[in-house]
Amino acid sequence: MEPLLSVRGLAVSRGGRRAVEGVDFTLSAGQALILRGPNGIGKTTLLRTVAGLQPPAAGQVEADPDAIAYAAHADGLKAALTVAENLEFWRLVFGGPPIAAAIQAMDLGALVQRPAAMLSAGQKRRLGLARLLVTGRRVWVLDEPTVSLDAGSVALFADAVRGHLAQGGAALMATHIDLGLPEAQVLDLGPFRAVGAPLRSRAPASFDEAFG
Template sequence: MSLLAVHELAAARGGIRAVEGVSFTLDAGEALILRGPNGIGKTTLLRCVAGLQPAVEGRIEMAGDSVAYAAHADGLKAALTVTENLRFWAQIFGGGSVEQALAAMDLTALADRPAAALSAGQKRRLGLARLMVTGRPLWVLDEPTVSLDAASVERFAALVRTHLAGGGAALMATHIDLGLQEARVLDLTPYRARPGRSRRPAGFNEAFA
């Protein structure tokens, strides 16, 4: 059964179409990696799937409250410790084990450190560990390995594999080879929007562009 089905999707950035005619499905246990040059519309498409902006055209089918989204912002509260941040998100979502999330991204030794005192790479690891405590089956990830060193990239790839093995799915935009041989790749280049097409959907809100 598909956790996500995208049908003939057109997405706009700044009121201008970026991609159109995009269709794919994502089943439990599957990962799909979006590829294409900078500006092609990877982030825009992910934001549509995550419900952060409306699509111009097309249809997105998935269960309600099924998405955990991670992008360039790590979603951390600077005054809280690493553990407190994860507990906060676990309480919000009613998700998984904080201890397992700490171990998965090698954060146990930093458990009592305030998020404000973390390095950029440590903050990113904490932001990704947050995915584990959401309990959401569909992970939508925009360049998740930014600021990560090689060892942390491997840990993240292992995290994704565990998620897939547990019946989850992942939709990612990344230029990094994560070594996920099971992942499919979708190049968005053929879906680049043609000039002169309609630019704004009905009810389009520029604040979401």
């Protein structure tokens, strides 16, 4: 089976210095990989590189760029638009499927006419994750996707990931939360950290960090 995502000898840099190096993995349809490692080790930088938002310091990332949907810490919502309007906007951007399934999957039915500005932090996060379901893209690259979610919403998200995998998708995620996905592989980035790599604060979230 041809991999949807192949990473070979990948090294990434932050502030001109190596943060992570020597990373190898492949993801095929139906597979999930969870990145683990302490804060500051370079998980976000690696995910941004895989998503094509910055070049690798070394190595290769092989994937169809139109197959990747990247979601990070920012929810990327338009405050004046309703829940339904936000999802419809992203559906049109990516040319994905109708929004009804995404609304149901993330339990947003009672909120469809509510402006995003009036949502709680957890509701905004659920809406942000619902956008993945309207992209139609096969590879989800996710940076701490469960931030601000309660236990019930984490379970909804885990179900959405399972459904995505069952339909031939793949997922690469950095998370400290147990998502209840025993089929997911785990890659510990600790052994790959470059000696002497500086720890730097993350830059303010931009549009491409919210969704790519």
